[in-house]
Amino acid sequence: MTADPLLEVNDLHTTFATDAGPARAVDGVSFTVGRGETVGLVGESGCGKSVTALSILRLIDGAGRIEKGSRIVLEGRDLLSLSEREMRGVRGNRVAMIWQEPLSALNPVMTVGDQIAEVARVHAGASRADARAKAVEMLRLVGIADPEQRAHEYPHQLSGGMRQRVVIALALVMSPALLIADEPTTALDVTIQAQILELLAEVQQRMGMSILLITHDLGVVAETASRVIVMYAGEVVEEAGVRELFAAAHHPYTEGLMRAMPRVGGSAERLATIPGAVPPPTDWPHGCRFRERCPYAWELCEREHPPLYQIGDAHRSRCPLAIEPERRNHPHLPIAAATNAGAGA
Ligand code: SF4
Numbered sequence: 145m146t147a148d149p150l151l152e153v154n155d156l157h158t159t160f161a162t163d164a165g166p167a168r169a170v171d172g173v174s175f176t177v178g179r180g181e182t183v184g185l186v187g188e189s190g191c192g193k194s195v196t197a198l199s200i201l202r203l204i205d206g207a208g209r210i211e212k213g214s215r216i217v218l219e220g221r222d223l224l225s226l227s228e229r230e231m232r233g234v235r236g237n238r239v240a241m242i243w244q245e246p247l248s249a250l251n252p253v254m255t256v257g258d259q260i261a262e263v264a265r266v267h268a269g270a271s272r273a274d275a276r277a278k279a280v281e282m283l284r285l286v287g288i289a290d291p292e293q294r295a296h297e298y299p300h301q302l303s304g305g306m307r308q309r310v311v312i313a314l315a316l317v318m319s320p321a322l323l324i325a326d327e328p329t330t331a332l333d334v335t336i337q338a339q340i341l342e343l344l345a346e347v348q349q350r351m352g353m354s355i356l357l358i359t360h361d362l363g364v365v366a367e368t369a370s371r372v373i374v375m376y377a378g379e380v381v382e383e384a385g386v387r388e389l390f391a392a393a394h395h396p397y398t399e400g401l402m403r404a405m406p407r408v409g410g411s412a413e414r415l416a417t418i419p420g421a422v423p424p425p426t427d428w429p430h431g432c433r434f435r436e437r438c439p440y441a442w443e444l445c446e447r448e449h450p451p452l453y454q455i456g457d458a459h460r461s462r463c464p465l466a467i468e469p470e471r472r473n474h475p476h477l478p479i480a481a482a483t484n485a486g487a488g489a
Pocket residue numbers: 395396397432433434435436438439440441442445450462463464465
């Protein structure tokens with residue numbers, strides 16, 4: 145947790161009505177993002193990361209609902225108490241989002257310069273000339289060469305990497321306090337991925353905003369974030385500083401994600417995968433939600449839903465192995481009476 149955070153998400157529950165019953169996509173998630181901080185939100189697809197982001201922006205569609213008791217506070221304002229009109233003022237101005245697929249975020253029949261200028265005109269009331277100048281300035285900021293010329297081009301005339309730069313420019317026009325980037329590099333090839341991550345780090349330093357970086361790839365987080373929140377089956381299972389996490393992950397799911405990370409010079413064929421799949425959100429298992437896939441599961445894991453155990457100041461893990469590491473070698477030891485000692489929230 146961060147002192148005086150920019151964003152505070154507290155006990156967030158987001159549920160969708162489905163034919164199979166309520167899907168508890170986000171199920172009691174709490175975390176903070178500090179001012180100027182980059183936080184990685186990591187997990188496989190179906191873990192609730194993107195729904196968490198959409199909840200922050202209140203972009204959950206008609207079938208979804210943010211449950212009572214959830215709190216999302218940005219710059220001291222409770223976003224869940226704002227009217228839709230007030231919320232429109234928050235989106236784009238204070239919080240902006242970029243997505244995995246840049247083409248879907250861009251209008252194919254408008255030049256990229258016009259698209260950026262339109263944001264400046266509509267949100268900031270800029271004159272036509274000022275908005276045009278702003279568009280060129282933003283294209284330059286995101287590292288597009290010859291921005292005066294590029295401003296006249298349409299999205300299909302640009303490469304994938306350049307389109308993602310334009311999307312980042314669009315998101316930054318209003319100097320948001322928080323940028324949410326949902327898998328911003330997944331659709332790009334490896335070299336371009338590195339350039340886009342570098343760009344995000346650069347613009348963050350220059351503009352001082354915070355970034356919530358959503359990814360399935362711990363490698364992306366290692367490059368970019370200072371803190372990591374790992375989600376599994378709708379809840380946070382581990383949270384730590386990047387260095388602490390890479391020095392000693394405590395949750396078996398995080399360990400699995402680490403083993404699945406490609407390494408420089410490593411062979412793709414030899415990458416480990418986590419066996420099994422994330423359970424459906426209509427049917428989270430009783431006890432530990434990771435137990436069907438966990439190599440250390442024992443009887444307690446089925447019986448009790450583990451709390452987040454505090455390890456040191458800023459490291460938490462939703463697994464008793466954090467305080468009883470010897471169980472890794474003897475997973476079927478009798479359950480210690482004091483298993484819950486030291487349990488956090
Ligand atoms: Fe594995 Fe049990 Fe820990 Fe869950 S609580 S991660 S099943 S050891």
